[in-house]
Amino acid sequence: MAKFRKFIIIMLIIGAVFxxxxxxxxxxxxxxxxxRNNDVYTDESRILFIExxxxxxxxxxxxxxxxxxxxxxxxxxxxxxxxxIEKCEAKIGxxxxxxxxxxxxxxxxxxxxxxxxxxxxxxxxxxxKPGWDQPDGNVVVYFDNWxxxxxxxxxxxxxxxxxxxxxxxxxxxxIIDSVNEDVNDDPAGAYKRMARKVTLKMIGMGMIGAYWPIxxxxxxxxxxxxxxxxxxxxxxxxxxxxxxxxxxxxxxxxVKLSHDTFISKHTTSRHxxxxxxxxxxxxxxxxxxxxxx
Amino acid sequence: xxxxxxxxxxxxxxxxxxxxxxxxxxxTEDNEEILKTEDAFKCPSCGSSIEVGEYxxxxxxxxxxxPIILDPRIExxxxxxxxxxxxxxxxxxxxxxxxxAKDKLFIPGNFINAHMEDKLEGIYVPFWLYDFDTDVHYNxxxxxxxxxxxxxxxxxxTSKYAxxxxxxxxxxxYPADASIKMPxxxxxxxxxxxxxxxxxxxxxxxxxxxxxxYNFDPNQLEPRVKARMAKDTDAWINSTISGYNHMEGxxxxxxxxxxxxxxxxxxxxxxxxxxxxxxxxxxxxxxxGKIVGKSPVSPSRVVGLTATLFATLAIFIQGLEQLxxxx
Ligand SMILES: [Zn+2]
Ligand SMILES: [Zn+2]
Numbered sequence: 001m002a003k004f005r006k007f008i009i010i011m012l013i014i015g016a017v018f019x020x021x022x023x024x025x026x027x028x029x030x031x032x033x034x035x036r037n038n039d040v041y042t043d044e045s046r047i048l049f050i051e052x053x054x055x056x057x058x059x060x061x062x063x064x065x066x067x068x069x070x071x072x073x074x075x076x077x078x079x080x081x082x083x084x085i086e087k088c089e090a091k092i093g094x095x096x097x098x099x100x101x102x103x104x105x106x107x108x109x110x111x112x113x114x115x116x117x118x119x120x121x122x123x124x125x126x127x128x129k130p131g132w133d134q135p136d137g138n139v140v141v142y143f144d145n146w147x148x149x150x151x152x153x154x155x156x157x158x159x160x161x162x163x164x165x166x167x168x169x170x171x172x173x174x175i176i177d178s179v180n181e182d183v184n185d186d187p188a189g190a191y192k193r194m195a196r197k198v199t200l201k202m203i204g205m206g207m208i209g210a211y212w213p214i215x216x217x218x219x220x221x222x223x224x225x226x227x228x229x230x231x232x233x234x235x236x237x238x239x240x241x242x243x244x245x246x247x248x249x250x251x252x253x254x255v256k257l258s259h260d261t262f263i264s265k266h267t268t269s270r271h272x273x274x275x276x277x278x279x280x281x282x283x284x285x286x287x288x289x290x291x292x293x
Numbered sequence: 294x295x296x297x298x299x300x301x302x303x304x305x306x307x308x309x310x311x312x313x314x315x316x317x318x319x320x321t322e323d324n325e326e327i328l329k330t331e332d333a334f335k336c337p338s339c340g341s342s343i344e345v346g347e348y349x350x351x352x353x354x355x356x357x358x359x360p361i362i363l364d365p366r367i368e369x370x371x372x373x374x375x376x377x378x379x380x381x382x383x384x385x386x387x388x389x390x391x392x393x394a395k396d397k398l399f400i401p402g403n404f405i406n407a408h409m410e411d412k413l414e415g416i417y418v419p420f421w422l423y424d425f426d427t428d429v430h431y432n433x434x435x436x437x438x439x440x441x442x443x444x445x446x447x448x449x450x451t452s453k454y455a456x457x458x459x460x461x462x463x464x465x466x467y468p469a470d471a472s473i474k475m476p477x478x479x480x481x482x483x484x485x486x487x488x489x490x491x492x493x494x495x496x497x498x499x500x501x502x503x504x505x506x507y508n509f510d511p512n513q514l515e516p517r518v519k520a521r522m523a524k525d526t527d528a529w530i531n532s533t534i535s536g537y538n539h540m541e542g543x544x545x546x547x548x549x550x551x552x553x554x555x556x557x558x559x560x561x562x563x564x565x566x567x568x569x570x571x572x573x574x575x576x577x578x579x580x581x582g583k584i585v586g587k588s589p590v591s592p593s594r595v596v597g598l599t600a601t602l603f604a605t606l607a608i609f610i611q612g613l614e615q616l617x618x619x620x
Contacts, residue, residue, distance in 0.1 A: 001395055008601060011609045018612030025619040193618075200619060210617035217614055221606035229599045232398050238482040238585030244528040246485050249463040253529040257459035260435065265452040272445050 033093040040135035041128050046085045050101040067102045067146045077188035088199040094138035094163050095130045101145040117156040137161045140198050156290045166202050172289035178211040180293035295337045295359045296325040296500045304359050306501025309379040333364045351504035360501045371506035373494040375557040379579040386562045389582045401591040412565045417504035417558035419471040421511045423518050424552040429460040431530050432544045435537035469514040471507035482585040483578045486559050511554040
């Protein structure tokens with residue numbers, strides 16, 4: 001019982017330290033960031049909805065259904081997210097846009113279809129000239145196009161400006177993966193994480209950047225707790241503390257004879273089928289990264 | 294009979310702490326005399342009749358508390374050959390139980406309580422100690438299998454050996470408790486006893502403790518001992534054989550020759566613990582202090598501690614996640 005109590009206290013202390021450090025890290029910024037300097041793109045809203053025209057979509061295919069993306073985030077969630085993104089931007093000096101769409105135009109039918117989304121983002125940035133330091137400056141665009149009709153939604157992360165190098169392809173993919181982990185259940189939380197991760201990578205942290213949803217933490221904790229308790233419940237009446245030598249005079253048996261005589265040997269052989277692994281890979285050298293959820 | 298103090302007339306009992314007879318009233322050591330009555334089942338101290346079970350050989354007078362030893366039950370044919378005195382006294386036993394309970398998460402909180410003294414009974418448990426000469430003749434075919442690959446071919450080499458062993462094992466003092474009321478599995482678990490401290494039976498050791506004459510004769514218990522011995526014998530055989538993947542065509546002849554049996558009294562503390570209307574027994578080796586027994590489980594503790602552990606782990610793991618996400 002004393003050991004158990006000690007364990008609980010130590011775990012709680014370490015857990016609290018983890019929470020404390022992580023909360024403290026959220027406050028870290030990338031040195032001094034000058035004020036936003038852009039008189040071309042002045043709109044303060046960072047969450048944009050690009051909704052397709054229902055009639056137009058149906059004229060292409062009458063079976064197409066448009067997802068109502070406007071309800072993905074509640075008004076309060078939108079407000080909170082906007083505030084959070086603004087905080088992140090101020091820390092790193094970079095505009096962060098979350099664009100939510102439902103256009104069937106972007107729906108992926110093959111890998112190259114990511115290009116459509118990338119091209120759209122490139123054009124949008126060129127046309128509107130967002131950027132923290134200057135028009136067409138430091139921008140990160142996260143474009144999540146929710147399933148229009150196929151059940152396959154796709155998202156694209158595209159950094160521009162001086163921070164573009166800080167988000168290499170594998171980092172972009174890891175951010176997209178971590179968003180897609182639970183974007184279907186908790187879009188607000190997932191997008192907030194996107195903004196946080198982008199910010200952390202730019203500050204120079206986010207080296208490990210491991211992420212798992214809270215449900216996984218709870219499940220692991222539950223499994224460990226139950227297994228531990230079952231083991232405790234199975235404690236037997238006592239350990240056996242005698243062995244084969246306990247009641248033998250001198251603690252040893254007398255070996256009067258011990259022979260191992262070779263009789264025979266035979267060898268068989270068998271041909272092994274070796275399977276060869278298939279090749280794969282490829283990939284494009286694009287400025288952004290895509291993913292699906 | 295009863296041991297009485299020559300100085301003050303108080304009851305004299307055996308004290309495990311000092312290893313001597315001590316007067317309960319004045320504390321004088323080794324100054325005792327025997328008080329007997331014609332009828333062994335009448336208390337020599339107060340004259341009331343002693344109500345005991347069929348096998349009890351030592352008890353307390355219910356009327357006056359005198360430590361009674363029932364002569365007819367420690368004399369021929371029930372006289373013990375050997376006895377191992379208690380080395381753990383009642384207070385050591387309580388301390389041992391306290392330490393034991395500390396390690397058990399689900400043991401109810403009142404396992405350790407103010408009435409433990411009354412619930413602890415020191416019992417000299419009757420044991421038969423067997424000496425056996427065991428001869429083993431063992432023959433089998435030992436199979437060694439070696440596999441390796443060369444190119445696209447896997448080779449398997451099977452070698453066979455004729456394995457012959459002859460062993461002589463001198464079992465000595467193999468114990469089996471000869472008491473109906475003591476559970477066999479618990480008595481097996483409470484072993485071992487260091488026989489080095491055992492001496493010829495002395496009735497003074499019983500004073501102040503419970504004791505029993507044997508409930509079974511050695512022939513009745515022999516199968517139990519032989520079954521345990523057979524496992525040991527197999528372990529001895531296996532300890533001489535190594536390097537084989539498996540054995541085939543095993544022929545094993547074991548001849549156990551009983552050489553001697555001794556009737557010995559071995560010390561056990563019996564702690565009776567009541568929980569939710571059920572009685573639980575915990576047994577302490579009266580020499581080593583080892584404790585065995587099936588613990589009752591407190592459901593509220595199971596639920597409470599599981600929830601605590603779960604919450605703690607969840608906080609810890611989620612904290613780790615938060616940190617890793619930031620780093
Ligand atoms: Zn006295
Ligand atoms: Zn009496």
